[in-house]
Amino acid sequence: MAFDEPAGGGPGRRVRLIDRLSADPTSRAVAFLAFALLVRCIQFGNPVIQPDDQFYLLTGDRLLHGDLPYIDIWDRKPVGLFILYAGIRLLGGVGVIQYQIVATIFAALTACVIAQIALRFTTRRGALLGGCTYLLYLCVFGGEGGQSPVFYNLFTAMAAMCIVWILDRDRFGAREIGLGSAAMALMALAMQIKYPALFEGAFFGLALLWIAHLRGVKIIGLLALAIVWIVIALAPTAAAWGFYAARGYNDAFVFANFTSIFQRGHPAYGTVFMRWFVMVAQISPLLLVAYLSCRPKDEAGRIVPLTPHATQKFVRDWALAAVGAVMVFGSYYDHYALPMLLPLAIAGAPLLGDLAAGVDFHSRHRRLHVPAVLFVGFIAAVLATVAILTHQEGRGRGKAVYAIAAYLKPRLHDCLYVFAAEPILYHLTGSCLPTRWAFPDHLINSVEDGAIGVDPLVEVKRIMSHRPEYVVAMESTFSTINLRTWNYMQAELARDYAPVFVAPVGMHSRIVYRRLPGH
Numbered sequence: 197m198a199f200d201e202p203a204g205g206g207p208g209r210r211v212r213l214i215d216r217l218s219a220d221p222t223s224r225a226v227a228f229l230a231f232a233l234l235v236r237c238i239q240f241g242n243p244v245i246q247p248d249d250q251f252y253l254l255t256g257d258r259l260l261h262g263d264l265p266y267i268d269i270w271d272r273k274p275v276g277l278f279i280l281y282a283g284i285r286l287l288g289g290v291g292v293i294q295y296q297i298v299a300t301i302f303a304a305l306t307a308c309v310i311a312q313i314a315l316r317f318t319t320r321r322g323a324l325l326g327g328c329t330y331l332l333y334l335c336v337f338g339g340e341g342g343q344s345p346v347f348y349n350l351f352t353a354m355a356a357m358c359i360v361w362i363l364d365r366d367r368f369g370a371r372e373i374g375l376g377s378a379a380m381a382l383m384a385l386a387m388q389i390k391y392p393a394l395f396e397g398a399f400f401g402l403a404l405l406w407i408a409h410l411r412g413v414k415i416i417g418l419l420a421l422a423i424v425w426i427v428i429a430l431a432p433t434a435a436a437w438g439f440y441a442a443r444g445y446n447d448a449f450v451f452a453n454f455t456s457i458f459q460r461g462h463p464a465y466g467t468v469f470m471r472w473f474v475m476v477a478q479i480s481p482l483l484l485v486a487y488l489s490c491r492p493k494d495e496a497g498r499i500v501p502l503t504p505h506a507t508q509k510f511v512r513d514w515a516l517a518a519v520g521a522v523m524v525f526g527s528y529y530d531h532y533a534l535p536m537l538l539p540l541a542i543a544g545a546p547l548l549g550d551l552a553a554g555v556d557f558h559s560r561h562r563r564l565h566v567p568a569v570l571f572v573g574f575i576a577a578v579l580a581t582v583a584i585l586t587h588q589e590g591r592g593r594g595k596a597v598y599a600i601a602a603y604l605k606p607r608l609h610d611c612l613y614v615f616a617a618e619p620i621l622y623h624l625t626g627s628c629l630p631t632r633w634a635f636p637d638h639l640i641n642s643v644e645d646g647a648i649g650v651d652p653l654v655e656v657k658r659i660m661s662h663r664p665e666y667v668v669a670m671e672s673t674f675s676t677i678n679l680r681t682w683n684y685m686q687a688e689l690a691r692d693y694a695p696v697f698v699a700p701v702g703m704h705s706r707i708v709y710r711r712l713p714g715h
Contacts, residue, residue, distance in 0.1 A: 198344055199648055205635065209314060209478065211630065213326070214321055214324060215320070215321055217324060218311075218319075218320040218321050218323060218324035218511050219320065221311075221312070224308060224311050224320075224323070224327070225308050225323055226306070227324060227328075228302075228304040228305075228307040228308055228311075228328070228331065229234055229301070229304040229328050231258065231304075231328050231332075231564045232300045232303050232304040232331050233300060233306075234300075234303075235331055235332055235334075235335055235340075235580065236296070236300050236303070236334075236335065236340050236583060236684070239296065239340050239584065239587075239588075240291075240296050240297070240341075241292060241293050241296075241340060241592040241594065242588070242592075242593055243290075243292045243594045243597055243598070243618075243620045243624065244343075244591045244592050244593075244594055244597055244618055244620065244701070244702075245296075245340060245341035245587060245591070246275075246338060246341050246342075246343060246421065246531075246591075247591075247618070247619065247635075248343060248344075248531075248586075248625075249295070249341045249342040249343065250492065250618055250619045250620035250681045251271065251279055251619045251634070251635045252273070252277060252281045252287070252295075252344075253284075253291050253292070253295055253337070253342075253519065253620065253623060254269075254619055254620065254622055254623045254634065256278050256279075256281025256282040256283075256284060256285050256291075257273065257281075257282070257285050257291065257623055258279070258629070259278050259279065259281075259282040260282050260285055260286070260418075263438075263704075264445075265278050265452075266409070266440070266445065266448050266449055266453075267445055267448055267632070268438075268450040268629075269629060269632060269634050270452060270631060270632045270633050270634075270635075270638065270648065270649070271452065271455065272452055272456055272457055273344065273390065274387065274389060274391060274433065274436070274453065275388070275436045276385065276387075276388025276389055276432065276436070277344055277388070277389050277390065279583070279665070280347060280389065281342075282410040282485075284298050286350070290623075290624065290698065291414075291623070292620075293593075295341075295342045296341060296342065298342075299341060299342045299347065302346055302347050302349075302350050302449065303331055303334060303339075303346055303348050303349075303673070304329075304331070304352045306330065306353050306538065307328065307330055307331050308327065308328055308351050308542050309350070309353035309354055309356075309357055309394065310323075310327045310330055310353060310538065310542050310545075311324060311327045312324065312357060313353070313356060313357055313360050313507065313511065313542050314542045314545035314546075314690055315325045315707030316360060316363075316364075316507035316508070317507055317508040317545075317546065318489075318545040318546040318549055319546075319549045319550075320549075321549040322545040322546050322547075322549020322550065323549070324543065324549075325548040325549050325569050326541045326542055326544060326548050326549070326634060327541065328573075329541050329544065329548060329569070329572060329573065329576065330538065330541035330575065330710075332576045332577060332580055333479075333482060333537045333541070334537065334575055334577050334585060335344065335477055335532055335580035335584055336479075336532045336579040336580045336583055337478070337479075337532075337533040337583070338529075338530040338531040338533050338583065339531060339532075339534045339537075339584075340580075340584055340587075341485045341532045343390050343534060344390040345390065345531065345534035345535050346534065347387035347389050348385070348386040348387075348390055349392055349534065349535065349537075349538050351382045351383065351385045351386040351389070351393075352382070352383065352386050352393060352396055352535070352538060353538055354382050354384035355378075355380070355386070355397075355400055356379075356380045356400070356510075356511075356514065356538075356542075357381040357537075358375045359375070359376070359379055359400060359403060359404060359407070359510065359658050360507050360510070361375055362375050362376065362404070362407060363407065363506075363507050363510060364507075364638065364664055365439030365484040366411070368408045368411035368412070368413055368594070372408075372411075373421065376404045376408075376425060377425065377428055379400055379404065379548075380397070380400070380401065380404075380425040380426075380428040380429045380659070381428050381429075381431075382708065383396065383397035383400060383401075383413070383429055384397075384428060384430065384431055384432045384433070384610075385427045385432065387429070387432070387433060388432045388433060388436070389555055389685075391453070392521065392532075392535070393535070395517065395521035396461045396514070396516075396518060396521065396535065397518060399513070399514060399517040400514075400516075401422070401425050401426070401429065403424060403510060403513070404421070405418055408421060414467070418423045419616050423577075428501040432532045433453075436449070437449055437450075437453075441704075443613045443621055445451055448649075451538060451649055451650075453607060454708055456647050456648065456649065457647075459646055459647035459648070460643055460644060460647040461642060461643040461644070461645065461646075462526075462527075462643070463527070463676065467675075468526070468527065468528060468711060471528035471529065471530075472528045474496070474530075475528050475530065475533050476500055476531075477536075478533075478579055479536065481531055481571065481572045481575045481576070482537070482540045482541070482544055482576075483540060484546060485544035485547040485568050486515055486539075486540045486543035486544040487514075488544055488547055488553075489544050489545065489546040489547045489548075490502070490508060490512040490515075490544070492508075497689035508543075510665070511539055511542050511543045512543055514539040515536070515539035515540050515542075515543045518535055518536045518538070518539050518540075519536050519540075521535070521697065521706060522535065522536050528536075530577065530583075541603065544572075547568045547569075548568055548569045548572065549569070550567075551567045551569075552567075553567065553568045554566050554567040554568040554569075554570070554571055554590065555568070555571045560657035566585065571715070588702075589702060589704050591701070591702040592700075592701040593704040596700055596701045596706070597618055597620060597621065597624070597698050597699075597706075598624065598702060600617075600621060600697065600699050600706060600708060601621055602626050603625035603697050603707065603708065604621070604625045604627075604666060604668075604697075605624070605625045605626065607665075607666070608625060608626075608627055608663060608665070608666065610628075610662075610664060611627055611628040611629060611630040611662075611664055612625055612627035612630070612664065612666050612667075612668065612670050613630045613631075613659055613660075613666070613667045613668070614634075614667075615636060615639075615640065615656075615667055615668065615685055616636055616640050616668075616669040616670045616682075616685075616705045617636065617668040617669060617670060617701070618636055618701065618706075619634060619636060621668060622634060630635070630659045630662065631651075631655060631658075631659050633648060633650070633655060638652070639652045639656055639678070639681055640657060640678050640681050640682060641676050641677070641678060642676050642677065642678045643676055644657055644678075645678055645680075652680070652681050653678075653681050654682045656681045656684060656685065657684065660685075660688055663711060664709060664711070665710060665711050665715075666709065666710055666711075667685075667689065667693060667708075667709045668706055668707070668708050669685065669689065669706070669709065670705070670706055670707070671704060671705045671707055671709055672704055673704075689709050690713070692711055692712055693709035693710060693711055693712060693715075694709065694710060694712055695707045695708065695709055696708055696709065
C-alpha cells in the first residue's frame with residue numbers, strides 16, 4: 197500500500213456531478229446544506245445527543261424567563277452561548293429540533309467559507325470536497341448536535357476569510373486595517389461562544405501583525421494595531437463582565453468564567469491517554485492529507501516552498517496552531533477536536549480534489565488506486581456512523597426521556613430534582629429548578645468536587661431538605677461518581693422514596709422516585 201501525492205489527471209464521468217455542484221458559490225451552498233442534512237438528520241429530534249446540548253438549551257430557555265447564568269443557573273461557558281440558545285428558543289416549539297437545524301445551517305455555512313478559502317490554492321472540486329469532509333468529520337467527534345464549536349467555527353472561518361482577503365492584496369492600508377478589525381470582532385464573538393477560541397484568535401492577531409510588518413508597517417503602527425485589535429477581541433467579554441459587575445456579581449462572574457476551570461480534578465492518566473490516542477487515530481487520515489497538501493511539488497517532483505504571503509502557508513500555520521491548542525489543553529474529550537477540523541479541511545482540499553492522489557493497494561497481479569477523498573471519506577463515514585450509533589446506544593434516542601417527561605409533567609407540584617439523569621428533563625417538564633447547579637454532573641462527578649463554588653454534598657442536602665416530591669436518578673454509578681453525594685442520595689431514596697416509573701435511557705435505566713406519604 198502506498199499514498200500517492202498529486203500527479204494531475206482530468207475528471208471522468210463519475211465526477212461530473214461533483215464538478216457541476218462545485219461550479220459556483222450557490223451550487224456549492226446547496227450541496228453543503230444537502231450533505232449536512234444527510235449526515236446529521238439521523239439525530240434530528242433526539243433530545244439526548246449530548247448532555248452539553250441539553251444544558252445549553254435549558255439555560256437559553258431560562259435566560260428568556262429572567263434567570264441569569266452564573267447566578268440563577270451555574271456553568272462555565274460564556275454568556276454568549278446561552279444568548280445564542282435563547283435566540284433559538286424564540287423559533288418556537290420545544291427547541292430540540294430547532295437547535296439541531298440551526299446547528300446544521302451553521303455547519304453548512306462554515307463549509308461554504310471553507311470552500312471560499314480553499315479556492316485560493318486548489319480546484320473548485322477540491323474546495324467542495326474539503327467542505328464535505330469537514331461536515332462528515334463533525335460527526336466523528338460529537339459534532340452532530342449543538343456542541344459549541346459547531347457554532348463558533350463559523351465565526352472563526354469568517355475571521356480567517358478576512359485575513360485571506362488581506363493576503364489577496366499587496367498593501368496594508370485602511371481597508372486592510374478594517375478587515376483585520378473585522379477578523380478580531382468575529383473572534384470576539386467566537387470567544388463568547390467558547391473561550392478556547394482565544395487560542396485561534398491569538399494566532400490570527402499575530403498573523404495580522406506579521407502581515408502588516410511584511411507590508412511595511414512600522415513598529416509604532418504595529419503596537420497601535422495590536423492595542424486596537426486586542427480591545428476589539430476582548431470587548432464582548434468585557435461588556436458581559438461589566439454587566440455582572442454593575443449588578444454586584446463580579447466575583448461570581450470571575451469564578452464561573454475564569455478561575456473555576458483550574459480547580460477541576462483530573463481523570464486518571466490512563467483515561468486521558470486513551471482519549472488522546474483515539475482522537476489522534478481518528479483524525480490522522482485528515483492530518484495526513486493536510487500535511488501532504490501543504491507540500492506542493494513541481495513537475496520534477498521537488499517540494500515547492502510556500503511563500504510568506506501565500507494563503508496556503510497561512511492555512512498551514514493556522515492548522516498547526518489549532519492542533520497545538522487542542523494537544524496542550526489536556527482532557528481530550530471527543531468534541532475538543534472540532535476546532536481542528538476547520539483548518540485541516542481547508543489545508544487538505546488540494547489532495548481531496550485530485551483524483552490522481554490517493555492510496556495504491558498492490559498485489560502480485562493487480563494495482564488498485566483509491567483517490568484520497570474516497571480513502572478519507574470512507575474512514576470518516578465509518579467513524580461517524582460508529583460514533584453516532586454509539587451515542588444512541590449509550591445515551592438513547594430520546595423516546596424514553598420524552599416518556600419520563602410525559603409521566604412527570606402533569607404530576608409535578610413543586611420542583612423536580614434531576615439528581616443523576618438528563619438535564620433536559622427540567623426543560624421538557626417545565627419544572628422550576630431546585631438548585632443553581634442544574635447540570636447534574638456538577639454535583640455527582642468527583643472531578644467537579646471543590647470546583648463549583650459549593651460543597652456538592654452540602655448542596656444536595658439543601659435540595660433534599662425541601663423534600664422534593666419527585667427525584668430522577670440512574671440505577672448504577674460511573675467511574676468518576678462522587679461517592680459522597682451518591683451514597684447520601686441512596687440512603688435518602690431508600691428511606692423516604694419509592695420508585696414509580698422506570699425507563700431505559702441508553703445503556704442505563706432512569707428511575708423516577710416519589711416521596712412516600714408522611715416522609
